[in-house]
Amino acid sequence: MTKQSGARLIALDWGTSSCRAFLLGNDGIVLSERRGNSGVMDVSTAADLDGLAYEEAFEEVFEALCGDWLTDLPALPVIACGMVGSNRGWVQTPYRLLPADLTGDGIALTAVPTRRGATVHIISGLMDDSKLPDIIRGEETQVLGAIVGEQASGSADLEHERVVLLPGTHSKWVRIKGSTVTSFTTCMTGELFSLLTTKSTLAQPSARLEEADWDAFVLGLDVAGAPPGNGGILTTAFSARTLVMTGRLRPNQVEDYLSGLLIGSEIADIKASWLADITVQILLCGEPDLNQRYRMALERFGLSVTHETTTSAVIGMWRTAVSASLLSDAGSPASPTFV
Amino acid sequence: MTKQSGARLIALDWGTSSCRAFLLGNDGIVLSERRGNSGVMDVSTAADLDGLAYEEAFEEVFEALCGDWLTDLPALPVIACGMVGSNRGWVQTPYRLLPADLTGDGIALTAVPTRRGATVHIISGLMDDSKLPDIIRGEETQVLGAIVGEQASGSADLEHERVVLLPGTHSKWVRIKGSTVTSFTTCMTGELFSLLTTKSTLAQPSARLEEADWDAFVLGLDVAGAPPGNGGILTTAFSARTLVMTGRLRPNQVEDYLSGLLIGSEIADIKASWLADITVQILLCGEPDLNQRYRMALERFGLSVTHETTTSAVIGMWRTAVSASLLSDAGSPASPTFV
Numbered sequence: 013m014t015k016q017s018g019a020r021l022i023a024l025d026w027g028t029s030s031c032r033a034f035l036l037g038n039d040g041i042v043l044s045e046r047r048g049n050s051g052v053m054d055v056s057t058a059a060d061l062d063g064l065a066y067e068e069a070f071e072e073v074f075e076a077l078c079g080d081w082l083t084d085l086p087a088l089p090v091i092a093c094g095m096v097g098s099n100r101g102w103v104q105t106p107y108r109l110l111p112a113d114l115t116g117d118g119i120a121l122t123a124v125p126t127r128r129g130a131t132v133h134i135i136s137g138l139m140d141d142s143k144l145p146d147i148i149r150g151e152e153t154q155v156l157g158a159i160v161g162e163q164a165s166g167s168a169d170l171e172h173e174r175v176v177l178l179p180g181t182h183s184k185w186v187r188i189k190g191s192t193v194t195s196f197t198t199c200m201t202g203e204l205f206s207l208l209t210t211k212s213t214l215a216q217p218s219a220r221l222e223e224a225d226w227d228a229f230v231l232g233l234d235v236a237g238a239p240p241g242n243g244g245i246l247t248t249a250f251s252a253r254t255l256v257m258t259g260r261l262r263p264n265q266v267e268d269y270l271s272g273l274l275i276g277s278e279i280a281d282i283k284a285s286w287l288a289d290i291t292v293q294i295l296l297c298g299e300p301d302l303n304q305r306y307r308m309a310l311e312r313f314g315l316s317v318t319h320e321t322t323t324s325a326v327i328g329m330w331r332t333a334v335s336a337s338l339l340s341d342a343g344s345p346a347s348p349t350f351v
Numbered sequence: 352m353t354k355q356s357g358a359r360l361i362a363l364d365w366g367t368s369s370c371r372a373f374l375l376g377n378d379g380i381v382l383s384e385r386r387g388n389s390g391v392m393d394v395s396t397a398a399d400l401d402g403l404a405y406e407e408a409f410e411e412v413f414e415a416l417c418g419d420w421l422t423d424l425p426a427l428p429v430i431a432c433g434m435v436g437s438n439r440g441w442v443q444t445p446y447r448l449l450p451a452d453l454t455g456d457g458i459a460l461t462a463v464p465t466r467r468g469a470t471v472h473i474i475s476g477l478m479d480d481s482k483l484p485d486i487i488r489g490e491e492t493q494v495l496g497a498i499v500g501e502q503a504s505g506s507a508d509l510e511h512e513r514v515v516l517l518p519g520t521h522s523k524w525v526r527i528k529g530s531t532v533t534s535f536t537t538c539m540t541g542e543l544f545s546l547l548t549t550k551s552t553l554a555q556p557s558a559r560l561e562e563a564d565w566d567a568f569v570l571g572l573d574v575a576g577a578p579p580g581n582g583g584i585l586t587t588a589f590s591a592r593t594l595v596m597t598g599r600l601r602p603n604q605v606e607d608y609l610s611g612l613l614i615g616s617e618i619a620d621i622k623a624s625w626l627a628d629i630t631v632q633i634l635l636c637g638e639p640d641l642n643q644r645y646r647m648a649l650e651r652f653g654l655s656v657t658h659e660t661t662t663s664a665v666i667g668m669w670r671t672a673v674s675a676s677l678l679s680d681a682g683s684p685a686s687p688t689f690v
Binding site: 141144145146147182197198199201203204207208211212213235243244245246247249250251254255257258260274278280281282284285286 | 478483484485521536538542550551552574584585586589590593594596597613616617619620621623624
């Protein structure tokens with residue numbers, strides 16, 4: 013009971029490969045955190061095998077993870093984001109179309125009742141249907157967390173469009189104005205890196221260096237951005253083999269070279285197609301290692317990072333719960349409000 | 352003996368995953384053909400496991416495949432092309448640097464003696480070291496075969512630079528003037544197609560259609576070439592999922608869509624970086640299915656194919672043997688000569 017005094021919200025960051033449950037107090041302070049391996053793919057695959065309905069399977073995991081919190085405080089509101097709202101999730105929630113204000117009246121939550129009488133509110137993902145269609149699910153909440161942090165740091169320029177960049181298996185580049193998402197695009201950079209370094213003819217049997225080889229990384233960036241114009245990863249990837257053959261790269265540098273080549277190609281492609289205004293402010297929101305790589309790469313391509321943060325889903329869920337008046341006393345949190 | 356009357360040359364097309372042996376008569380006519388599964392990777396991997404020297408292992412396969420031909424005609428010359436000359440091959444042959452005339456005095460053959468007294472002449476691959484280094488091994492011989500065919504058809508414009516395009520796992524774009532290679536570049540298009548359609552999150556469990564879905568293929572081409580400029584495969588690949596989610600593509604169309612997206616991206620990248628002159632004549636040399644796809648794609652991107660042929664390694668090896676005076680009577684073959 014001691015940990016739960018002052019608890020205001022249960023927040024679930026439930027993605028493809030993991031589930032993290034947070035007990036939050038005032039201002040979204042984390043009182044307790046529990047990590048499970050029951051990602052959405054694990055739960056849905058097991059349910060398929062057992063012939064169990066997804067609703068039952070996800071509620072079971074939820075009960076095991078958060079049941080005692082709700083036994084003690086049955087009125088505690090629950091919010092969730094991520095792939096838990098997909099067709100392989102607890103329930104499939106609709107996508108919101110753009111433009112989508114992440115803090116205003118348009119916030120879309122899908123209420124899922126549980127047998128114990130609690131309600132889980134799943135945050136909708138977003139769909140950009142203005143061009144080649146694109147989707148995010150979970151990242152919209154990280155974007156909100158990132159701009160809450162940006163505003164708290166005083167670096168936010170709410171008058172102009174900014175870009176929130178979430179690097180990862182599927183990198184997401186998200187354009188926002190104020191707290192409204194206006195466009196986004198997905199790059200499969202991390203997944204391609206994994207395929208090329210483990211499943212392709214470029215994969216090296218030798219172990220990667222323990223520390224990043226920044227020379228190889230920067231060489232990859234420069235090849236990706238070299239004149240007479242970016243040839244694209246299809247035309248440059250093979251150099252990961254030929255540079256080794258000609259003695260200009262050691263086998264244990266290939267992974268960092270490919271990391272630079274792929275991240276550089278991503279940025280070059282984005283600049284050429286989606287990011288006309290290269291003076292735009294960029295908020296970087298990812299794991300520390302990826303943030304470091306992307307910051308170096310962005311700066312090398314003439315773009316500037318104005319704010320950097322690690323995974324920000326918790327503060328995004330807290331802020332969404334405040335906006336949606338889920339908390340029993342919505343007036344008390346000191347979260348900033350947006351213009 | 353009957354089949355071998357008139358035999359002039361044994362030609363080995365020995366690549367990574369297969370070995371094909373040809374008994375050739377006058378003018379390079381195929382008198383007999385034998386296919387083995389003993390590709391270079393198979394032979395070298397087995398040799399590694401057995402602790403056998405590569406020389407012995409390759410000679411053993413060669414003996415099993417061609418020994419009876421040489422028993423009957425011990426003086427028959429032998430020529431070989433492909434990965435058999437790589438560091439995993441029979442012997443590692445050096446790369447020729449560019450510019451490299453495929454028919455002139457510069458032809459580089461590495462003579463490998465066998466215990467029975469025959470000599471196998473392995474054709475060197477080429478290295479383009481004028482830019483990001485690039486290599487071909489075996490394709491130089493296909494290029495020669497393609498331009499021999501081009502000249503025989505009367506479509507050759509020997510005064511101007513042309514491009515020989517060899518689509519495949521690793522597509523090769525080869526610039527030639529007359530019979531001299533001046534530059535080339537490798538695109539990992541086929542390998543990326545295989546990775547994305549079988550190992551990535553875009554892979555579909557449902558079977559591909561038996562016949563190609565040209566609508567999906569052309570949609571992929573158009574997305575790859577769409578204004579405001581090609582975003583590149585990193586930014587467009589995810590649409591293979593979102594177009595299905597939004598009902599604009601059926602799951603069994605995804606492979607052909609990705610085929611179009613990748614081939615289109617390859618051509619867009621090549622046009623943007625390597626192929627400044629888009630009026631250049633293109634010779635297409637690949638398997639019939641790939642030729643059909645690349646012809647459609649090239650024409651959609653405003654490039655024109657002036658000559659098309661399927662795998663042409665045999666005629667390239669014949670022509671190389673003639674140039675290198677390997678044949679006992681080099682004057683008799685009616686192969687064309689180059690200006």
